[in-house]
Amino acid sequence: MRGAGTRLLATTALLAIRAIRRHVLRSFLTVLGIVIGVFAVVTMVTLGKGATQSVHDQVSGLGANLLTVLPGNGPGRGGGGEAPPPFKPEDVTAIRGQIGGVTAVAAQAQASETAVYNAANWSTTVNGTSDAYLDAQNWKLTAGRRFSADEEESGKSVCLVGSTVARNLYPGQQPVGTTLRLGSISCTVIGVLATRGQGGFGQDNDDTVIMPIKAVQRRLTGSRDIRAIVVAADPAYDSAAIQLSIAELLRQRRNIQGGKLDDFTIFDSRQIADTLSGVTGVLTAIVSAVAAISLLVGGIGIMNIMLVSVTERTREIGIRLAIGAVGREVMLQFLVEAVVLSCIGGLIGLVLAFFASLGLSAMLGVPFVFDPLTNIIAFAFSGLIGVVFGYFPARRAASLNPIDALRHE
Amino acid sequence: MSEPLIRLRGVTKQFGEGEAAFRALKGVDLDIAAGDFMAVMGPSGSGKSTTMNILGCLDVPSSGAYLFRDHHVEHLGRDQRALLRRRYLGFVFQGFNLLARTSALENVELPLLYRGEDKRRRHEMAMVALEKVGLVPWARHTPAELSGGQQQRVAIARAIVTHPDVLLADEPTGNLDSERSVEIMELLTDLNRTSGITVLMVTHEPEMAAYARTIVHFRDGLVESIERKPA
Numbered sequence: 153m154r155g156a157g158t159r160l161l162a163t164t165a166l167l168a169i170r171a172i173r174r175h176v177l178r179s180f181l182t183v184l185g186i187v188i189g190v191f192a193v194v195t196m197v198t199l200g201k202g203a204t205q206s207v208h209d210q211v212s213g214l215g216a217n218l219l220t221v222l223p224g225n226g227p228g229r230g231g232g233g234e235a236p237p238p239f240k241p242e243d244v245t246a247i248r249g250q251i252g253g254v255t256a257v258a259a260q261a262q263a264s265e266t267a268v269y270n271a272a273n274w275s276t277t278v279n280g281t282s283d284a285y286l287d288a289q290n291w292k293l294t295a296g297r298r299f300s301a302d303e304e305e306s307g308k309s310v311c312l313v314g315s316t317v318a319r320n321l322y323p324g325q326q327p328v329g330t331t332l333r334l335g336s337i338s339c340t341v342i343g344v345l346a347t348r349g350q351g352g353f354g355q356d357n358d359d360t361v362i363m364p365i366k367a368v369q370r371r372l373t374g375s376r377d378i379r380a381i382v383v384a385a386d387p388a389y390d391s392a393a394i395q396l397s398i399a400e401l402l403r404q405r406r407n408i409q410g411g412k413l414d415d416f417t418i419f420d421s422r423q424i425a426d427t428l429s430g431v432t433g434v435l436t437a438i439v440s441a442v443a444a445i446s447l448l449v450g451g452i453g454i455m456n457i458m459l460v461s462v463t464e465r466t467r468e469i470g471i472r473l474a475i476g477a478v479g480r481e482v483m484l485q486f487l488v489e490a491v492v493l494s495c496i497g498g499l500i501g502l503v504l505a506f507f508a509s510l511g512l513s514a515m516l517g518v519p520f521v522f523d524p525l526t527n528i529i530a531f532a533f534s535g536l537i538g539v540v541f542g543y544f545p546a547r548r549a550a551s552l553n554p555i556d557a558l559r560h561e
Numbered sequence: 562m563s564e565p566l567i568r569l570r571g572v573t574k575q576f577g578e579g580e581a582a583f584r585a586l587k588g589v590d591l592d593i594a595a596g597d598f599m600a601v602m603g604p605s606g607s608g609k610s611t612t613m614n615i616l617g618c619l620d621v622p623s624s625g626a627y628l629f630r631d632h633h634v635e636h637l638g639r640d641q642r643a644l645l646r647r648r649y650l651g652f653v654f655q656g657f658n659l660l661a662r663t664s665a666l667e668n669v670e671l672p673l674l675y676r677g678e679d680k681r682r683r684h685e686m687a688m689v690a691l692e693k694v695g696l697v698p699w700a701r702h703t704p705a706e707l708s709g710g711q712q713q714r715v716a717i718a719r720a721i722v723t724h725p726d727v728l729l730a731d732e733p734t735g736n737l738d739s740e741r742s743v744e745i746m747e748l749l750t751d752l753n754r755t756s757g758i759t760v761l762m763v764t765h766e767p768e769m770a771a772y773a774r775t776i777v778h779f780r781d782g783l784v785e786s787i788e789r790k791p792a
């Protein structure tokens with residue numbers, strides 16, 4: 153009897169497809185809700201995963217476990233009170249010497265200047281820092297060489313240009329060896345930085361010129377102030393612990409008493425990544441939940457049509473019962489029909505979602521992440537909707553009295 | 562004649578309860594021999610349709626006994642009765658009741674589907690049944706493309722494809738002109754003679770009843786008389 157049951161299921165599926173083909177337009181309208189629902193959910197989840205992936209890529213591109221120390225307590229500091237003091241070169245030395253588990257420490261001083269080469273000019277940010285910064289950021293060169301210890305120590309006027317600067321000032325030309333004017337000073341280009349793309353906040357990482365920090369301090373900012381300290385943590389160490397000991401050290405050096413708040417902030421790249429991913433995740437979940445409602449509506453649509461279909465085919469059900477179909481078999485027929493319908497809808501939705509997310513992710517500049525699990529779950533869910541919303545009409549069909557059903561006009 | 566295939570003993574059927582109750586059958590006794598061709602006649606409301614529904618296991622009696630091949634079947638449940646119909650009974654209706662937009666062949670294959678026959682065997686058996694009713698050239702046509710007489714012959718093929726013991730026909734010629742009616746009656750008679758299938762037929766028309774070997778008259782929920790033609 154087992155073989156007969158399987159055969160019956162196969163035959164029932166065939167009957168269902170025939171019944172659906174008989175009413176192509178109606179079947180299409182019926183599954184439209186499921187199509188839209190699956191399409192919306194899968195597209196949203198796929199784009200959301202792409203966005204999360206993109207955040208992770210960018211942050212890991214910054215170098216693993218990067219701590220950035222900035223003066224002031226947080227980016228949202230209001231205008232009140234005096235500006236917190238900047239860091240001094242001694243702070244950098246202290247961190248390098250006293251904190252364990254740190255692979256690179258680099259000070260940063262910044263100035264905005266207009267870079268000029270031949271007739272072309274370009275406004276950019278000049279970053280004064282050291283070789284350690286490139287290590288911390290895991291930033292490679294495409295041409296030339298990095299700073300020598302001697303150039304760093306003496307604050308020689310040499311520089312590395314970012315790819316955006318190189319593209320704008322040196323179209324089709326090799327920058328290495330040329331002399332670049334930065335505002336009132338000039339420097340020799342010794343290297344070109346590899347392209348890093350957009351940062352986590354949309355800024356262009358490649359729109360920069362890097363010089364030894366002493367050169368920037370002496371010739372551009374005119375002070376020994378340090379705008380930021382970049383610390384690369386050894387991945388084997390706990391970055392949160394390193395963050396705490398840096399904070400401890402700086403509180404001491406900046407003379408902050410017990411109860412007072414820090415007048416500096418330490419950003420952990422991994423925390424930023426997690427926060428951004430969290431935000432993307434929550435947004436994805438909310439949008440997907442809204443999209444899931446159309447799945448539900450789609451299910452109700454299927455139930456509605458199946459009920460109509462049961463009424464319309466009352467005589468057919470009567471015939472089947474009279475020639476010896478048991479209730480179970482009639483029920484199976486209508487259930488399979490509902491499931492086949494909703495699965496077709498789900499499949500169409502998946503195909504549409506695939507192409508839409510392919511196009512949209514290209515448009516939005518996030519990577520396209522095809523997640524088989526999302527697709528499988530969405531497809532299974534559309535099938536489940538068929539079962540749930542097909543059950544009631546199918547049971548109604550199975551419970552018809554054959555005598556009444558045969559008389560039905 | 563051998564042991565009766567079917568025996569009804571004191572069968573009653575009541576519809577509704579209390580004041581509105583209507584007793585359609587008031588104690589029917591009836592024996593049907595295997596291989597008989599029985600016409601069931603009677604005015605509307607005489608109980609002939611109710612009796613046919615009970616005989617066809619589409620309905621159950623309120624009281625009394627129904628013995629099919631010496632087995633009591635009056636207490637069987639819905640699904641058991643369906644299985645009984647599947648195995649032993651075939652139905653032909655006044656309104657043909659074929660599945661629309663479905664070929665004659667597929668219509669005839671339908672009961673085999675529920676028997677779990679595989680595709681090849683379904684096709685074979687259905688073609689044999691269609692041959693018996695003379696519709697092999699029409700196998701691929703849908704009911705809409707067939708005449709009334711042809712549709713009823715498809716219905717008969719569907720009823721006999723499983724080789725049932727009993728063929729129940731409810732006014733099988735009710736929707737046909739007299740020429741087609743004669744064809745259908747000749748077909749039924751032929752099937753009854755050659756394959757020994759027991760035929761139970763409800764009819765209003767004495768000309769159609771004349772084809773039967775036994776004629777049962779119903780009146781007011783009781784068997785009024787039974788005519789048996791000499792063999």
